[in-house]
Every structure is written in C-alpha cells, then in structure tokens.
Amino acid sequence: MVNFNGNLLSKNTFYLNHENRGLRYGDALFESIRVVNGKIFFWEDHYLRLMASMRILRMEIPMNFTMEFLEEQIMAAVKANALLEKPARVRFTVFRNNGGLYLPQTNDVSYIIETSVLDSPFYTLNNETYEVELFKDFYVNPDMLSTLKTNNKAINVVGSIYAAENGYQNCLLLNNEKKVVEALNGNLFLVKDQLIKTPSLKDGCLNGIVRKKLIGILGALDNYNFEEAFISPFELQKADELFITNAIRGIQPITKYRKKEYGNKVASDLLGKLNAAARLN
Structure with missing residues (x-):
C-alpha cells in the first residue's frame, strides 16, 4: 500500500500519469526515513529539511503540512503495510502538481509515502568488503x-x-x-x-x-x-x-x-x- 495525498492505495494502482512534473522535470523532493516499531528516527530534522527545501524550490507548502499531520500520514502507510512492529524504510516524496512546461501552472504539491521492511531495528556495522x-x-x-x-x-x-x-x-x-x-x-x-x-x-x-x-x-x-x-x-x-x-x-x-x-x-x-x-x- 502507498499513501497518495492521504489515500491508501494498492501499489499497482495507476495514480500518476505522463504529465507528472517529477517525471518530466525532476520537480520533486524526497526524504528517506527510518521508522522502527512505530518511532520515526530524527523526524524533526527530516521535517525541517523538507520544509526548507520546499521553500527553496518555491513550492507552496499546504497549511495542513504540520509535523503532526505528516507524521500521521507516515504512520498510516506504515500501519497499512503491517510494519508497526518492524523496522521500516519510508520514502516521502513531494512533487509539484501537473501543468506547464518549465514554468509551472501551479506551485501546489502532492505527496506519496512508500514503505519497505528493513533487516535490523538499529543501525549496524557492515564488516563486509566495501x-x-x-x-x-x-x-x-x-x-x-x-x-x-x-x-x-x-x-x-x-x-x-x-x-x-x-x-x-x-x-x-x-x-x-x-x-x-x-x-x-x-x-x-x-x-x-x-x-x-x-x-x-x-x-x-x-x-x-x-x-x-x-x-x-x-x-x-x-x-x-x-x-x-x-x-x-x-x-x-x-x-x-x-x-x-x-x-x-x-x-x-x-x-x-x-x-x-x-x-x-x-x-x-x-x-x-x-x-x-x-x-x-
């Protein structure tokens, strides 16, 4: 399941199209986030970086994009994928909505939250050849x-x-x-x-x-x-x-x-x- 603008959808649902600005121009930001047993690691830092990055890219930050609201949306995706009691990787992507060429028709945004399971609940040292x-x-x-x-x-x-x-x-x-x-x-x-x-x-x-x-x-x-x-x-x-x-x-x-x-x-x-x-x- 993925969380698309607050709607939990099957991963094989076609909810994006060829006009997506993230696809066309890379007009998007993302955060890679570790969530363990329902706890988001360093959530405030991720949130503040995302907000600052959106401002730099002149994206319109929705009024409801509070720390609490976005945390709820992340946890909804984690729960929908049965990862509340497991370590999870979350990708939170924000992209400008469809319309325009290089010049957007709008600065409004949409978001996608994806999850996948991780091997360990904590950071571990990889001793293999690197x-x-x-x-x-x-x-x-x-x-x-x-x-x-x-x-x-x-x-x-x-x-x-x-x-x-x-x-x-x-x-x-x-x-x-x-x-x-x-x-x-x-x-x-x-x-x-x-x-x-x-x-x-x-x-x-x-x-x-x-x-x-x-x-x-x-x-x-x-x-x-x-x-x-x-x-x-x-x-x-x-x-x-x-x-x-x-x-x-x-x-x-x-x-x-x-x-x-x-x-x-x-x-x-x-x-x-x-x-x-x-x-x-």
Whole structure:
C-alpha cells in the first residue's frame, strides 16, 4: 500500500500519469526515513529539511503540512503495510502538481509515502568488503540546489551503474573544483589520527540528516577533533578511516580505496553513539 495525498492505495494502482512534473522535470523532493516499531528516527530534522527545501524550490507548502499531520500520514502507510512492529524504510516524496512546461501552472504539491521492511531495528556495522573509487565522468556543481534531496539524481544513477560495472560497492563524487564531495548515497567522513573531517555544504554535499547528527555528537566529544573542510583526492589514501553516512544505513565503513585499506574503530564508536541518539530522539 502507498499513501497518495492521504489515500491508501494498492501499489499497482495507476495514480500518476505522463504529465507528472517529477517525471518530466525532476520537480520533486524526497526524504528517506527510518521508522522502527512505530518511532520515526530524527523526524524533526527530516521535517525541517523538507520544509526548507520546499521553500527553496518555491513550492507552496499546504497549511495542513504540520509535523503532526505528516507524521500521521507516515504512520498510516506504515500501519497499512503491517510494519508497526518492524523496522521500516519510508520514502516521502513531494512533487509539484501537473501543468506547464518549465514554468509551472501551479506551485501546489502532492505527496506519496512508500514503505519497505528493513533487516535490523538499529543501525549496524557492515564488516563486509566495501570498496570505492572516484567517479570522474561528471561533477557536482556546488550550490544550494546540490545540498537538497531532489529527484534530480542523474549523476548518482550513472555513478551507481559505473560502480556496479567495475566491481565497486560505491563511488565518491567530486565537485567542479576536484574536491571530494560525498558518496553516491550519502555523506563522507574522513578520519586521520584524532581528526575527523567532512566536506562543507559550500563544497556541494547533501545536507544529510545523519551528517548533521554526527556533527552534533562530535562537537560534544573531547577525544576527537572535528572540522568541516574540503577533502582532496590525495587525502583519501592518507586517511586511517573513511565512512559514509545516510539516514537508512547509519554509518557504512569503507574498507578499500585503490591500494589503501581502512579500519573501522572510529566508525564503530560513533555508530553506538548514533544509535543512542536515535533512541533518545
């Protein structure tokens, strides 16, 4: 079942057509959300990011789009798919309504809420081989739009195909200044000695939810130094650890980049703190 504008519909229902602006122009935003036993992880952060992104894209925010209303709509979809007592992945998509060419006829929006089951109720560390490479066919243009979670993900799609064709588990994206920005599906963190770095939003990376949470966690710890600063490709092979963050996986350690292999001691430590933050959220 999917929740389309408050109506619970079978997944094979034809409720969109060829005029959909998300299909035509990528005129849409989405949030990937983890829900465990009826609890939405970091819901306030997801909500505030969605509202800010809608404003940036000049979408009309409906009066009923309160935190409470959208939470009710998410939970209705979770319940309809018998996932109230299971870990679930939720995709909440908002798109501008049909009409117009590049210039919309309206700024009013519709939404779709989809769900699927997850393997674990909490973030877990994946210790399997996770090799990455730079994706250099196309570059991220660092601006405010690149920080949003929009449906314009052509570089991520092509990069994912490149990774699969070449036996990598992921790729790292560069911006047009050749700085390392992020992974195909999340933010990047680098560990060298006691220093932990992640690219700045000014470099063009996604304004990730778990990125934000980890920055807050690191700011309260005395045993690590943290900074938002650009990462050069050269630094990758000098690092002790690299890991990727997103709202569904939590923290994914990178085990290999070219000839360099990495540990996951810091990633493991931070994962426990992230799970604690999720429970307290």
